[in-house]
Amino acid sequence: MFSKILVANRGEIAHRIIRACRELGIPSVAVYSEADRDSLHLTLADEQVCIGPAVSAKSYLNMESIIDAARAAGVDAIHPGYGYLAENGSFARACEEAGVAFIGPTPDNLHLAGDKLTAKKIVQEKGVPVIPSSPAGVNSVAEAEKIAGDMGYPVMIKASGGGGGRGIRTCEDREMLVEEFPVARMEARAGFGNDEVYIEKCIAHPRHIEFQILGDRHGRVIHLGERECTIQRRYQKLIEESPSPAVTPELRERMGQAAVAVAEAVRYFNAGTVEFLVDGDGNFYFMEINARIQVEHPVTELTTGIDLVKEQIRLASGGELDYGFNDIQQRGWAMECRINAEDPERNFMPSPGKLELYRPPGGFGVRLDTHLYQGYELPVFYDSLIAKLISYDLTREGAIRIMRRALKEFGIAPIKTTIPLYLRIMDDPSFQRGDFDTGFIKRFVPDEEDDEDD
Amino acid sequence: MSGSEESAGRIEVRAPMSGVFYRSPAPDQPPYAEVGDVVKKKQVLGLLETMKVFQKIKSPSNGTIMEIVPENETALKDNDLVFVLEKG
Numbered sequence: 001m002f003s004k005i006l007v008a009n010r011g012e013i014a015h016r017i018i019r020a021c022r023e024l025g026i027p028s029v030a031v032y033s034e035a036d037r038d039s040l041h042l043t044l045a046d047e048q049v050c051i052g053p054a055v056s057a058k059s060y061l062n063m064e065s066i067i068d069a070a071r072a073a074g075v076d077a078i079h080p081g082y083g084y085l086a087e088n089g090s091f092a093r094a095c096e097e098a099g100v101a102f103i104g105p106t107p108d109n110l111h112l113a114g115d116k117l118t119a120k121k122i123v124q125e126k127g128v129p130v131i132p133s134s135p136a137g138v139n140s141v142a143e144a145e146k147i148a149g150d151m152g153y154p155v156m157i158k159a160s161g162g163g164g165g166r167g168i169r170t171c172e173d174r175e176m177l178v179e180e181f182p183v184a185r186m187e188a189r190a191g192f193g194n195d196e197v198y199i200e201k202c203i204a205h206p207r208h209i210e211f212q213i214l215g216d217r218h219g220r221v222i223h224l225g226e227r228e229c230t231i232q233r234r235y236q237k238l239i240e241e242s243p244s245p246a247v248t249p250e251l252r253e254r255m256g257q258a259a260v261a262v263a264e265a266v267r268y269f270n271a272g273t274v275e276f277l278v279d280g281d282g283n284f285y286f287m288e289i290n291a292r293i294q295v296e297h298p299v300t301e302l303t304t305g306i307d308l309v310k311e312q313i314r315l316a317s318g319g320e321l322d323y324g325f326n327d328i329q330q331r332g333w334a335m336e337c338r339i340n341a342e343d344p345e346r347n348f349m350p351s352p353g354k355l356e357l358y359r360p361p362g363g364f365g366v367r368l369d370t371h372l373y374q375g376y377e378l379p380v381f382y383d384s385l386i387a388k389l390i391s392y393d394l395t396r397e398g399a400i401r402i403m404r405r406a407l408k409e410f411g412i413a414p415i416k417t418t419i420p421l422y423l424r425i426m427d428d429p430s431f432q433r434g435d436f437d438t439g440f441i442k443r444f445v446p447d448e449e450d451d452e453d454d
Numbered sequence: 455m456s457g458s459e460e461s462a463g464r465i466e467v468r469a470p471m472s473g474v475f476y477r478s479p480a481p482d483q484p485p486y487a488e489v490g491d492v493v494k495k496k497q498v499l500g501l502l503e504t505m506k507v508f509q510k511i512k513s514p515s516n517g518t519i520m521e522i523v524p525e526n527e528t529a530l531k532d533n534d535l536v537f538v539l540e541k542g
Binding site: 380382 | 471472473474480503504505506507509527529534
Protein backbone atom coordinates (compact mmCIF):
# COMPACT_ATOMS: atom_id res chain seq x y z
CA MET A 1 0.00 0.00 0.00
CA PHE A 2 1.08 3.61 -0.54
CA SER A 3 2.79 5.54 2.26
CA LYS A 4 1.52 9.03 1.35
CA ILE A 5 -0.96 10.33 -1.24
CA LEU A 6 -1.21 13.77 -2.84
CA VAL A 7 -4.73 14.83 -3.80
CA ALA A 8 -4.53 16.93 -6.96
CA ASN A 9 -7.96 18.51 -6.75
CA ARG A 10 -10.22 20.80 -4.72
CA GLY A 11 -13.83 21.00 -3.53
CA GLU A 12 -16.00 18.07 -2.53
CA ILE A 13 -13.93 15.43 -4.38
CA ALA A 14 -10.77 16.48 -2.49
CA HIS A 15 -12.69 15.84 0.74
CA ARG A 16 -13.93 12.52 -0.55
CA ILE A 17 -10.40 11.30 -1.35
CA ILE A 18 -8.77 12.65 1.82
CA ARG A 19 -11.45 10.89 3.89
CA ALA A 20 -10.67 7.60 2.13
CA CYS A 21 -6.95 8.10 2.84
CA ARG A 22 -7.71 8.77 6.52
CA GLU A 23 -9.71 5.56 6.81
CA LEU A 24 -6.91 3.62 5.12
CA GLY A 25 -4.38 5.16 7.53
CA ILE A 26 -2.48 6.84 4.68
CA PRO A 27 -1.27 10.42 5.28
CA SER A 28 -2.55 12.86 2.64
CA VAL A 29 -1.24 16.04 1.05
CA ALA A 30 -3.73 18.70 -0.05
CA VAL A 31 -2.81 21.16 -2.78
CA TYR A 32 -4.46 24.53 -3.16
CA SER A 33 -4.45 27.70 -5.23
CA GLU A 34 -4.10 31.17 -3.75
CA ALA A 35 -7.90 31.55 -4.03
CA ASP A 36 -8.44 28.41 -1.94
CA ARG A 37 -6.53 29.37 1.21
CA ASP A 38 -9.75 29.17 3.21
CA SER A 39 -10.81 25.84 1.74
CA LEU A 40 -11.94 23.17 4.16
CA HIS A 41 -9.97 20.38 2.45
CA LEU A 42 -6.77 21.94 3.79
CA THR A 43 -7.83 21.33 7.37
CA LEU A 44 -8.68 17.67 6.70
CA ALA A 45 -5.35 16.76 5.09
CA ASP A 46 -2.10 16.08 6.93
CA GLU A 47 -0.03 18.46 4.77
CA GLN A 48 -0.86 21.44 2.56
CA VAL A 49 1.03 22.81 -0.44
CA CYS A 50 0.18 25.96 -2.41
CA ILE A 51 0.57 25.19 -6.13
CA GLY A 52 -0.06 28.57 -7.72
CA PRO A 53 -2.41 31.46 -8.42
CA ALA A 54 -6.20 31.39 -8.54
CA VAL A 55 -6.57 30.71 -12.27
CA SER A 56 -6.81 26.90 -12.72
CA ALA A 57 -4.39 26.86 -15.65
CA LYS A 58 -1.66 28.07 -13.29
CA SER A 59 -2.55 25.87 -10.29
CA TYR A 60 -4.87 22.84 -10.51
CA LEU A 61 -3.89 22.29 -14.15
CA ASN A 62 -0.21 23.03 -13.59
CA MET A 63 1.48 19.63 -13.99
CA GLU A 64 4.96 20.87 -13.15
CA SER A 65 3.86 22.54 -9.96
CA ILE A 66 1.90 19.47 -8.82
CA ILE A 67 4.73 17.03 -9.59
CA ASP A 68 7.14 19.35 -7.73
CA ALA A 69 4.80 19.36 -4.74
CA ALA A 70 4.59 15.55 -4.87
CA ARG A 71 8.37 15.24 -4.93
CA ALA A 72 8.88 17.75 -2.12
CA ALA A 73 6.27 16.06 0.08
CA GLY A 74 7.71 12.62 -0.64
CA VAL A 75 4.44 11.01 -1.78
CA ASP A 76 4.35 7.74 -3.71
CA ALA A 77 0.94 8.30 -5.32
CA ILE A 78 -1.28 11.06 -6.72
CA HIS A 79 -5.08 10.91 -6.87
CA PRO A 80 -6.34 13.33 -9.54
CA GLY A 81 -10.08 13.26 -8.62
CA TYR A 82 -12.28 14.23 -11.59
CA GLY A 83 -11.88 17.11 -14.04
CA TYR A 84 -8.58 19.02 -14.14
CA LEU A 85 -5.78 16.49 -14.81
CA ALA A 86 -7.81 13.32 -14.16
CA GLU A 87 -7.97 12.25 -17.81
CA ASN A 88 -4.76 13.82 -19.00
CA GLY A 89 -2.48 11.11 -20.43
CA SER A 90 0.59 13.38 -20.32
CA PHE A 91 0.04 13.96 -16.63
CA ALA A 92 -0.32 10.22 -15.92
CA ARG A 93 2.92 9.69 -17.83
CA ALA A 94 4.67 12.54 -15.99
CA CYS A 95 3.69 10.91 -12.70
CA GLU A 96 5.15 7.61 -13.87
CA GLU A 97 8.37 9.32 -14.90
CA ALA A 98 8.60 11.01 -11.51
CA GLY A 99 8.26 7.61 -9.83
CA VAL A 100 4.84 8.44 -8.40
CA ALA A 101 1.81 6.19 -9.01
CA PHE A 102 -1.12 7.80 -10.82
CA ILE A 103 -4.28 6.53 -9.10
CA GLY A 104 -6.36 5.97 -12.21
CA PRO A 105 -6.27 4.30 -15.62
CA THR A 106 -3.12 3.79 -17.72
CA PRO A 107 -1.97 6.57 -20.08
CA ASP A 108 -3.12 4.34 -22.98
CA ASN A 109 -6.60 4.01 -21.44
CA LEU A 110 -6.78 7.78 -21.05
CA HIS A 111 -5.68 8.37 -24.61
CA LEU A 112 -8.28 5.97 -26.00
CA ALA A 113 -11.09 7.36 -23.83
CA GLY A 114 -10.32 10.77 -25.35
CA ASP A 115 -10.33 9.40 -28.89
CA LYS A 116 -14.03 8.62 -29.24
CA LEU A 117 -14.00 7.40 -32.86
CA THR A 118 -11.24 4.84 -32.28
CA ALA A 119 -12.94 3.70 -29.07
CA LYS A 120 -16.18 3.17 -31.00
CA LYS A 121 -14.41 1.13 -33.64
CA ILE A 122 -12.84 -1.19 -31.06
CA VAL A 123 -16.14 -1.57 -29.22
CA GLN A 124 -18.02 -2.36 -32.44
CA GLU A 125 -15.51 -5.09 -33.28
CA LYS A 126 -16.43 -6.74 -29.96
CA GLY A 127 -20.05 -6.97 -31.09
CA VAL A 128 -21.33 -4.20 -28.79
CA PRO A 129 -23.82 -1.91 -30.56
CA VAL A 130 -22.69 1.69 -31.09
CA ILE A 131 -24.64 4.77 -32.18
CA PRO A 132 -24.42 5.03 -35.99
CA SER A 133 -21.88 7.68 -36.91
CA SER A 134 -19.47 8.75 -39.59
CA PRO A 135 -16.55 6.29 -39.64
CA ALA A 136 -14.03 9.10 -39.25
CA GLY A 137 -13.71 12.85 -38.93
CA VAL A 138 -15.79 14.84 -41.43
CA ASN A 139 -13.92 17.55 -43.27
CA SER A 140 -16.48 19.34 -45.44
CA VAL A 141 -20.09 20.43 -45.38
CA ALA A 142 -20.75 18.35 -48.50
CA GLU A 143 -19.43 15.22 -46.80
CA ALA A 144 -21.47 16.01 -43.68
CA GLU A 145 -24.63 16.44 -45.79
CA LYS A 146 -24.09 13.12 -47.53
CA ILE A 147 -23.54 11.20 -44.27
CA ALA A 148 -26.43 12.86 -42.44
CA GLY A 149 -28.76 12.29 -45.40
CA ASP A 150 -27.89 8.59 -45.44
CA MET A 151 -28.39 8.05 -41.69
CA GLY A 152 -31.45 10.31 -41.44
CA TYR A 153 -32.10 13.44 -39.35
CA PRO A 154 -31.86 14.54 -36.61
CA VAL A 155 -28.09 14.20 -36.29
CA MET A 156 -25.45 15.59 -33.96
CA ILE A 157 -22.16 17.22 -34.84
CA LYS A 158 -19.66 16.21 -32.17
CA ALA A 159 -16.09 17.33 -31.55
CA SER A 160 -13.73 14.34 -31.58
CA GLY A 161 -11.77 15.91 -28.73
CA GLY A 162 -14.85 17.04 -26.79
CA GLY A 163 -16.18 15.72 -23.54
CA GLY A 164 -18.30 16.43 -20.49
CA GLY A 165 -21.18 17.30 -22.78
CA ARG A 166 -19.31 20.12 -24.50
CA GLY A 167 -18.78 20.45 -28.25
CA ILE A 168 -22.12 18.95 -29.32
CA ARG A 169 -24.60 20.50 -31.78
CA THR A 170 -27.94 18.95 -32.73
CA CYS A 171 -29.24 19.51 -36.27
CA GLU A 172 -32.89 18.83 -37.09
CA ASP A 173 -32.49 19.12 -40.85
CA ARG A 174 -30.13 19.78 -43.75
CA GLU A 175 -30.42 23.54 -43.46
CA MET A 176 -29.33 23.50 -39.82
CA LEU A 177 -26.45 21.17 -40.60
CA VAL A 178 -25.10 23.50 -43.28
CA GLU A 179 -25.31 26.42 -40.88
CA GLU A 180 -23.88 24.69 -37.82
CA PHE A 181 -21.07 22.67 -39.40
CA PRO A 182 -18.45 25.44 -39.80
CA VAL A 183 -19.33 26.89 -36.39
CA ALA A 184 -18.92 23.47 -34.74
CA ARG A 185 -15.44 23.14 -36.22
CA MET A 186 -14.39 26.58 -35.05
CA GLU A 187 -15.73 25.86 -31.60
CA ALA A 188 -13.92 22.52 -31.49
CA ARG A 189 -10.64 24.20 -32.38
CA ALA A 190 -11.11 26.91 -29.77
CA GLY A 191 -12.39 24.57 -27.07
CA PHE A 192 -10.30 21.44 -27.50
CA GLY A 193 -7.38 22.46 -29.72
CA ASN A 194 -8.57 20.01 -32.39
CA ASP A 195 -11.09 20.92 -35.08
CA GLU A 196 -12.01 17.35 -36.02
CA VAL A 197 -15.75 16.77 -35.82
CA TYR A 198 -17.91 13.76 -36.67
CA ILE A 199 -21.58 13.16 -37.34
CA GLU A 200 -23.67 10.93 -35.08
CA LYS A 201 -27.29 9.87 -35.34
CA CYS A 202 -29.69 11.21 -32.72
CA ILE A 203 -31.44 8.46 -30.79
CA ALA A 204 -35.08 9.42 -30.15
CA HIS A 205 -36.13 9.83 -26.49
CA PRO A 206 -33.06 8.16 -25.05
CA ARG A 207 -32.10 7.45 -21.49
CA HIS A 208 -28.52 7.84 -20.38
CA ILE A 209 -27.46 4.74 -18.46
CA GLU A 210 -23.90 3.97 -17.47
CA PHE A 211 -22.06 1.07 -15.84
CA GLN A 212 -19.38 1.39 -13.19
CA ILE A 213 -16.41 -0.80 -13.97
CA LEU A 214 -13.23 -1.76 -12.13
CA GLY A 215 -10.13 -3.38 -13.60
CA ASP A 216 -7.05 -4.79 -11.90
CA ARG A 217 -3.41 -5.15 -13.01
CA HIS A 218 -4.02 -8.72 -14.11
CA GLY A 219 -6.65 -7.84 -16.68
CA ARG A 220 -9.65 -8.85 -14.57
CA VAL A 221 -12.63 -6.54 -15.13
CA ILE A 222 -15.91 -6.45 -13.22
CA HIS A 223 -18.94 -4.17 -13.24
CA LEU A 224 -20.87 -2.83 -10.25
CA GLY A 225 -24.25 -2.26 -11.84
CA GLU A 226 -25.72 0.76 -13.54
CA ARG A 227 -26.45 4.39 -12.84
CA GLU A 228 -29.42 6.21 -14.33
CA CYS A 229 -28.20 9.67 -15.44
CA THR A 230 -31.02 10.74 -17.74
CA ILE A 231 -32.00 13.92 -15.89
CA GLN A 232 -29.66 16.40 -17.56
CA ARG A 233 -29.58 19.98 -18.73
CA ARG A 234 -27.44 20.74 -21.77
CA TYR A 235 -25.73 17.36 -21.35
CA GLN A 236 -24.81 18.19 -17.75
CA LYS A 237 -26.12 15.61 -15.29
CA LEU A 238 -28.36 16.90 -12.51
CA ILE A 239 -29.92 13.86 -10.83
CA GLU A 240 -28.49 10.34 -10.83
CA GLU A 241 -29.72 7.13 -9.29
CA SER A 242 -28.86 3.47 -8.94
CA PRO A 243 -30.34 1.16 -9.95
CA SER A 244 -32.23 2.52 -13.00
CA PRO A 245 -36.02 2.28 -13.03
CA ALA A 246 -35.75 1.32 -16.73
CA VAL A 247 -33.35 -1.59 -16.37
CA THR A 248 -34.73 -5.10 -15.88
CA PRO A 249 -32.50 -7.85 -14.45
CA GLU A 250 -32.25 -9.29 -17.95
CA LEU A 251 -31.17 -5.96 -19.49
CA ARG A 252 -28.72 -5.39 -16.61
CA GLU A 253 -27.15 -8.75 -17.37
CA ARG A 254 -26.73 -7.93 -21.08
CA MET A 255 -25.53 -4.36 -20.57
CA GLY A 256 -23.19 -5.40 -17.76
CA GLN A 257 -21.63 -8.02 -20.03
CA ALA A 258 -21.27 -5.43 -22.79
CA ALA A 259 -19.62 -2.96 -20.39
CA VAL A 260 -17.13 -5.60 -19.25
CA ALA A 261 -16.45 -6.61 -22.87
CA VAL A 262 -15.72 -2.96 -23.72
CA ALA A 263 -13.35 -2.58 -20.77
CA GLU A 264 -11.58 -5.86 -21.51
CA ALA A 265 -11.16 -4.92 -25.16
CA VAL A 266 -9.20 -1.83 -24.19
CA ARG A 267 -7.36 -3.53 -21.27
CA TYR A 268 -8.97 -1.10 -18.88
CA PHE A 269 -7.31 -0.54 -15.54
CA ASN A 270 -8.73 0.98 -12.31
CA ALA A 271 -12.16 2.63 -11.99
CA GLY A 272 -14.10 3.82 -15.01
CA THR A 273 -17.53 4.16 -16.49
CA VAL A 274 -18.99 2.81 -19.72
CA GLU A 275 -21.78 5.10 -20.93
CA PHE A 276 -24.73 3.92 -23.02
CA LEU A 277 -27.82 5.44 -24.56
CA VAL A 278 -30.93 3.28 -24.22
CA ASP A 279 -33.92 3.83 -26.51
CA GLY A 280 -37.60 3.29 -25.70
CA ASP A 281 -37.46 -0.34 -26.86
CA GLY A 282 -34.59 -1.28 -24.55
CA ASN A 283 -31.95 -1.22 -27.31
CA PHE A 284 -28.66 0.09 -25.95
CA TYR A 285 -25.77 1.76 -27.73
CA PHE A 286 -22.23 2.36 -26.47
CA MET A 287 -21.45 6.06 -26.20
CA GLU A 288 -18.09 6.53 -24.47
CA ILE A 289 -15.74 5.51 -21.68
CA ASN A 290 -15.16 7.94 -18.82
CA ALA A 291 -11.71 7.20 -17.47
CA ARG A 292 -12.03 8.62 -13.97
CA ILE A 293 -13.97 8.45 -10.74
CA GLN A 294 -17.27 10.16 -11.55
CA VAL A 295 -19.19 12.82 -9.71
CA GLU A 296 -22.12 10.41 -9.33
CA HIS A 297 -20.09 7.49 -7.90
CA PRO A 298 -21.80 7.62 -4.46
CA VAL A 299 -25.08 6.10 -5.73
CA THR A 300 -23.14 2.97 -6.70
CA GLU A 301 -21.33 2.95 -3.36
CA LEU A 302 -24.58 3.03 -1.41
CA THR A 303 -26.23 0.20 -3.34
CA THR A 304 -23.16 -2.06 -3.48
CA GLY A 305 -21.46 -1.18 -0.18
CA ILE A 306 -18.16 -0.75 -2.02
CA ASP A 307 -16.03 2.34 -1.39
CA LEU A 308 -14.92 3.16 -4.93
CA VAL A 309 -12.17 5.59 -3.96
CA LYS A 310 -10.60 3.04 -1.63
CA GLU A 311 -10.86 0.48 -4.42
CA GLN A 312 -9.09 2.89 -6.78
CA ILE A 313 -6.25 3.25 -4.29
CA ARG A 314 -6.07 -0.49 -3.59
CA LEU A 315 -6.05 -1.40 -7.29
CA ALA A 316 -3.41 1.25 -8.08
CA SER A 317 -1.13 -0.27 -5.46
CA GLY A 318 -1.43 -3.70 -7.13
CA GLY A 319 -4.54 -5.08 -5.40
CA GLU A 320 -6.56 -7.78 -7.15
CA LEU A 321 -10.26 -8.08 -7.90
CA ASP A 322 -11.37 -11.27 -6.22
CA TYR A 323 -15.11 -10.62 -6.49
CA GLY A 324 -17.67 -9.93 -9.19
CA PHE A 325 -21.10 -8.34 -9.53
CA ASN A 326 -22.85 -11.57 -8.57
CA ASP A 327 -20.86 -11.78 -5.32
CA ILE A 328 -21.99 -8.41 -4.02
CA GLN A 329 -25.47 -7.93 -2.67
CA GLN A 330 -26.86 -4.98 -4.63
CA ARG A 331 -29.52 -3.63 -2.32
CA GLY A 332 -31.94 -0.71 -2.05
CA TRP A 333 -32.11 2.53 -4.03
CA ALA A 334 -29.80 5.56 -4.03
CA MET A 335 -30.39 8.98 -5.58
CA GLU A 336 -28.08 11.98 -5.96
CA CYS A 337 -28.91 15.64 -6.59
CA ARG A 338 -26.04 17.85 -7.71
CA ILE A 339 -26.46 21.10 -5.82
CA ASN A 340 -25.02 23.88 -7.99
CA ALA A 341 -24.54 27.53 -7.07
CA GLU A 342 -26.75 28.54 -9.98
CA ASP A 343 -30.05 30.35 -10.23
CA PRO A 344 -32.62 28.14 -12.02
CA GLU A 345 -34.91 31.18 -12.23
CA ARG A 346 -32.29 33.15 -14.17
CA ASN A 347 -31.18 30.73 -16.85
CA PHE A 348 -28.84 28.93 -14.40
CA MET A 349 -26.54 31.94 -14.07
CA PRO A 350 -23.80 31.27 -11.52
CA SER A 351 -24.38 32.64 -8.04
CA PRO A 352 -21.10 33.26 -6.23
CA GLY A 353 -20.77 34.96 -2.86
CA LYS A 354 -20.52 34.32 0.86
CA LEU A 355 -22.53 31.69 2.72
CA GLU A 356 -24.23 33.79 5.38
CA LEU A 357 -26.36 30.76 6.19
CA TYR A 358 -25.33 27.13 5.90
CA ARG A 359 -27.55 24.50 7.51
CA PRO A 360 -26.81 20.99 6.17
CA PRO A 361 -29.40 18.20 6.21
CA GLY A 362 -28.89 14.90 8.00
CA GLY A 363 -30.75 11.94 9.41
CA PHE A 364 -31.60 8.46 8.19
CA GLY A 365 -30.61 7.69 4.62
CA VAL A 366 -28.81 10.99 3.94
CA ARG A 367 -25.24 11.38 2.69
CA LEU A 368 -23.82 14.81 1.96
CA ASP A 369 -20.52 15.27 0.10
CA THR A 370 -19.56 18.93 0.19
CA HIS A 371 -16.80 21.41 0.96
CA LEU A 372 -19.13 24.13 2.24
CA TYR A 373 -19.14 25.70 5.70
CA GLN A 374 -20.85 28.66 7.32
CA GLY A 375 -19.09 31.88 6.29
CA TYR A 376 -17.30 30.30 3.29
CA GLU A 377 -16.89 32.55 0.29
CA LEU A 378 -17.36 30.69 -3.00
CA PRO A 379 -14.46 31.60 -5.31
CA VAL A 380 -15.50 32.81 -8.77
CA PHE A 381 -12.70 30.85 -10.41
CA TYR A 382 -14.06 27.34 -10.13
CA ASP A 383 -16.99 25.07 -10.87
CA SER A 384 -20.46 25.77 -9.50
CA LEU A 385 -20.92 22.29 -7.98
CA ILE A 386 -21.10 22.98 -4.24
CA ALA A 387 -22.63 19.82 -2.80
CA LYS A 388 -23.87 16.37 -3.65
CA LEU A 389 -26.92 15.35 -1.69
CA ILE A 390 -27.50 11.61 -1.75
CA SER A 391 -30.47 9.70 -0.33
CA TYR A 392 -30.74 5.98 0.25
CA ASP A 393 -33.62 3.70 1.15
CA LEU A 394 -34.82 0.19 0.40
CA THR A 395 -37.17 1.39 -2.35
CA ARG A 396 -37.10 4.14 -4.98
CA GLU A 397 -40.20 5.73 -3.47
CA GLY A 398 -38.45 5.80 -0.09
CA ALA A 399 -35.31 7.36 -1.60
CA ILE A 400 -37.45 10.11 -3.19
CA ARG A 401 -39.20 10.81 0.12
CA ILE A 402 -35.87 11.10 1.95
CA MET A 403 -34.47 13.31 -0.82
CA ARG A 404 -37.45 15.65 -0.66
CA ARG A 405 -37.19 15.90 3.13
CA ALA A 406 -33.41 16.50 2.99
CA LEU A 407 -33.72 19.14 0.22
CA LYS A 408 -36.23 21.03 2.40
CA GLU A 409 -33.86 20.85 5.39
CA PHE A 410 -30.94 22.18 3.37
CA GLY A 411 -30.46 25.87 4.23
CA ILE A 412 -28.17 27.92 2.01
CA ALA A 413 -28.37 31.73 1.74
CA PRO A 414 -28.10 34.20 0.15
CA ILE A 415 -26.55 32.19 -2.68
CA LYS A 416 -29.01 30.78 -5.20
CA THR A 417 -28.94 27.03 -5.77
CA THR A 418 -30.65 24.34 -7.79
CA ILE A 419 -32.46 23.03 -4.66
CA PRO A 420 -35.88 24.56 -5.58
CA LEU A 421 -35.72 22.90 -9.03
CA TYR A 422 -35.03 19.49 -7.46
CA LEU A 423 -37.95 19.90 -5.06
CA ARG A 424 -40.26 20.43 -8.04
CA ILE A 425 -38.83 17.37 -9.79
CA MET A 426 -39.28 15.16 -6.69
CA ASP A 427 -42.99 16.09 -6.77
CA ASP A 428 -43.41 15.34 -10.47
CA PRO A 429 -45.61 12.27 -11.18
CA SER A 430 -43.63 11.08 -14.22
CA PHE A 431 -40.37 11.40 -12.34
CA GLN A 432 -41.91 9.39 -9.53
CA ARG A 433 -43.00 6.71 -12.00
CA GLY A 434 -39.47 6.60 -13.41
CA ASP A 435 -40.89 7.64 -16.76
CA PHE A 436 -38.53 10.13 -18.41
CA ASP A 437 -35.97 10.70 -21.17
CA THR A 438 -33.11 13.15 -21.67
CA GLY A 439 -35.58 15.87 -22.71
CA PHE A 440 -37.33 15.73 -19.31
CA ILE A 441 -35.77 18.90 -17.89
CA LYS A 442 -37.32 21.07 -20.65
CA ARG A 443 -40.64 20.83 -18.82
CA PHE A 444 -39.11 22.61 -15.84
CA VAL A 445 -36.81 25.06 -17.56
CA PRO A 446 -38.10 27.54 -20.11
CA ASP A 447 -36.63 27.26 -23.58
CA GLU A 448 -33.18 28.72 -23.60
CA GLU A 449 -31.41 30.45 -26.41
CA ASP A 450 -27.93 29.14 -27.05
CA ASP A 451 -26.54 32.63 -27.36
CA GLU A 452 -27.78 35.72 -25.60
CA ASP A 453 -27.10 38.09 -28.50
CA ASP A 454 -29.86 40.58 -27.80
CA MET B 455 -26.16 42.37 -18.94
CA SER B 456 -23.92 45.17 -17.67
CA GLY B 457 -24.84 47.73 -15.11
CA SER B 458 -24.31 51.33 -16.19
CA GLU B 459 -24.59 54.78 -14.73
CA GLU B 460 -24.73 58.10 -16.49
CA SER B 461 -23.92 61.66 -15.58
CA ALA B 462 -23.21 64.53 -17.96
CA GLY B 463 -22.10 62.32 -20.85
CA ARG B 464 -19.98 60.05 -18.62
CA ILE B 465 -21.11 56.43 -18.73
CA GLU B 466 -19.90 53.88 -16.23
CA VAL B 467 -20.00 50.18 -17.09
CA ARG B 468 -19.97 48.00 -13.98
CA ALA B 469 -19.59 44.26 -13.38
CA PRO B 470 -23.03 42.57 -13.28
CA MET B 471 -21.66 40.03 -10.78
CA SER B 472 -18.29 38.98 -9.41
CA GLY B 473 -15.98 37.19 -11.82
CA VAL B 474 -12.70 37.29 -13.70
CA PHE B 475 -12.39 40.05 -16.30
CA TYR B 476 -10.88 39.29 -19.70
CA ARG B 477 -10.09 41.95 -22.25
CA SER B 478 -9.79 39.57 -25.22
CA PRO B 479 -11.65 36.47 -26.47
CA ALA B 480 -8.51 34.30 -26.12
CA PRO B 481 -5.00 34.83 -24.72
CA ASP B 482 -3.47 34.98 -28.22
CA GLN B 483 -6.01 37.45 -29.58
CA PRO B 484 -6.17 41.25 -29.49
CA PRO B 485 -8.36 42.98 -26.87
CA TYR B 486 -12.00 43.70 -27.69
CA ALA B 487 -11.43 47.39 -27.01
CA GLU B 488 -8.74 49.95 -26.22
CA VAL B 489 -8.89 53.39 -24.63
CA GLY B 490 -9.86 55.90 -27.31
CA ASP B 491 -11.91 53.41 -29.34
CA VAL B 492 -15.23 54.62 -30.65
CA VAL B 493 -17.78 51.91 -29.84
CA LYS B 494 -21.39 51.18 -30.70
CA LYS B 495 -24.24 50.29 -28.39
CA LYS B 496 -24.21 46.55 -27.57
CA GLN B 497 -20.65 46.15 -28.85
CA VAL B 498 -18.72 43.60 -26.80
CA LEU B 499 -16.08 45.30 -24.62
CA GLY B 500 -14.84 42.35 -22.59
CA LEU B 501 -15.74 39.04 -20.96
CA LEU B 502 -16.57 38.12 -17.39
CA GLU B 503 -16.00 34.54 -16.23
CA THR B 504 -17.90 33.41 -13.18
CA MET B 505 -17.61 29.77 -12.12
CA LYS B 506 -16.61 28.74 -15.65
CA VAL B 507 -19.54 30.56 -17.28
CA PHE B 508 -18.62 33.39 -19.62
CA GLN B 509 -20.78 36.43 -20.20
CA LYS B 510 -20.16 39.35 -22.48
CA ILE B 511 -19.77 42.84 -21.13
CA LYS B 512 -21.43 45.08 -23.70
CA SER B 513 -21.45 48.79 -24.26
CA PRO B 514 -24.70 50.37 -23.03
CA SER B 515 -24.52 53.13 -25.65
CA ASN B 516 -22.56 54.63 -28.54
CA GLY B 517 -19.49 56.43 -27.27
CA THR B 518 -15.74 56.60 -26.78
CA ILE B 519 -13.80 54.53 -24.25
CA MET B 520 -12.14 56.88 -21.77
CA GLU B 521 -10.87 54.38 -19.25
CA ILE B 522 -10.47 50.62 -18.78
CA VAL B 523 -10.25 50.26 -15.02
CA PRO B 524 -9.13 46.67 -14.22
CA GLU B 525 -6.13 44.85 -15.67
CA ASN B 526 -6.74 41.79 -17.83
CA GLU B 527 -7.52 38.61 -15.80
CA THR B 528 -8.41 40.53 -12.64
CA ALA B 529 -11.04 39.17 -10.25
CA LEU B 530 -13.86 41.71 -9.97
CA LYS B 531 -16.52 42.09 -7.30
CA ASP B 532 -20.17 42.61 -8.11
CA ASN B 533 -20.69 46.23 -9.27
CA ASP B 534 -16.96 47.04 -9.66
CA LEU B 535 -16.29 49.77 -12.21
CA VAL B 536 -14.97 48.25 -15.45
CA PHE B 537 -15.21 50.84 -18.25
CA VAL B 538 -15.75 54.58 -18.40
CA LEU B 539 -17.22 55.87 -21.67
CA GLU B 540 -18.03 59.29 -22.96
CA LYS B 541 -21.38 59.34 -24.67
CA GLY B 542 -21.30 60.23 -28.33
